Amino acid sequence: MTPWADVLLMVLLLAGLAMLGSSRLEGLVRWMSLQGFLVAALPLALHGTTAASAEEWGLALVTAAIKGALFPVLIRQALRKTHAQRELEPYVGPNASVLIGMVAMGAFFWIGARLPLPPAARDALAAPAGLFTLWTGLFLICARRKAITQVIGFVTLENGVYVLGAALVREAPGLIELGILLDIFAGVFIMAIVLFHINREFGDSDASRLDQLKDIPA
């Protein structure tokens, strides 16, 4: 573990809190992009850059390009097309979300200290940071109305899974990692398109109304 791992993970924790507290979608996308770059750099920081193989470097670069740059571009495009700017009436407001997030963060620090992890990961904040980021994604999906926030939540959730994966496995086969990345990329791509169509069809993308969709009005 290098000292940079701690810095990265702490900024990741703070980014998660900032996401819970931001009501503007533009800000949310910016934090998501920052998280993408952080998790991309994490495997290198955890295991040291000197010992890193070309494969690890390549994977980090591809991850940064997709999670840090491409996803935000896709989501910004969807934002522009759906004219969504801010989360108007979330189920849980920003301040309450941050407070709940702080409690959750405390819980994950407690759990993280008790998980049987390999020594390199146990030293770093990887377990609490990964769990918290994962939880942040889930919370955003549950507590916000806009469909676009739920896409952001999905990406955040995946970032959390990636952190846990990077901490647990010294070197996952690059092919598997690339496959996962491709899957998520396809997912976000499709969600962005679906969002656009939902918005064009119904005039807004409020997910709380999607349960009322019917084929043909009776």
Add this chain to the structure above:
Amino acid sequence: MNPGWLNVAAGLLLAPLLFGVIARVKALFAGRRGMPLLQPYFDLAKLLRKGAVYSTTTTAVFRLGPAVGAACAALTLAFLPLAGAPAPFGFSGDAVLVLYVLALGRFATIVSALDTGSAFEGMGASREAAFSALAEPALLVGLAALARAAGGNSLAALLGEPTAALWTTRPEIPALLALAFFGVLLAENARIPVDDPNTHLELTMIHEVMVLDHSGPDFGLIEYGAALKLWATGLFVVGLLPIRAGSVPLQLAAGIGAQFLLAAAIGAVESTLARLRLNRIPQLFVGAGALAALSFLMTLWRSP
């Protein structure tokens, strides 16, 4: 003589100059020349020469407010080390005393504002009370984290040598706390983005609206008290930074220099940020509280 008194004297003498520096930095950002650096002193001298006017609806509480406020702020200086230069007094747990002496000063201002019976002042008092209640947890949790990390619970340890040593072993804790305390400082001293000290619209004021009815020497005391409070809360931030010079006089000079750099930073923040909408201000406190809470969790995660 205890060298700590130098530290108090520096605070009592130089505190109004902080306002001069802030105003100068803001003028610089706006492309103006700005007022003389010593203008706050001229203002104080002018106010102290004037007579005071008291409304017939007010009582002794109203007259007591400014004096208690300024005295409380001055008292905290006797306990706060200036960037490692020790304070004249100190005992285990004095951090809590200092926080609540500051709160007592605020209480005096709030009560004297309520005493006027003015609707505007009541509004300002209620806002001040609400926001300071939100700022307190951030400060207390932050000090708790410091107490765990630095080992010791007197301000001499929390804002002194042990904390400066943390920068080499656990730099994240003082770094996070410096950010959190800076946010609290902006709020406690009614600076932008929480409150605009130069606004002229009573509806948007917080601190200034509470002191509308004070005049002459009373208003002078309030201004002086505000300067002392800025100095005192600045010491919380400066005390976290690793400022170390060899001897006591050098240390004192370095600490004073850091205080004025901090004032310049406040000026820069004020020139580049807009005031937050009133209902979004709690987010600033929540943010500061989150930083403090994270640093506390970090001390639990890996015991120093």
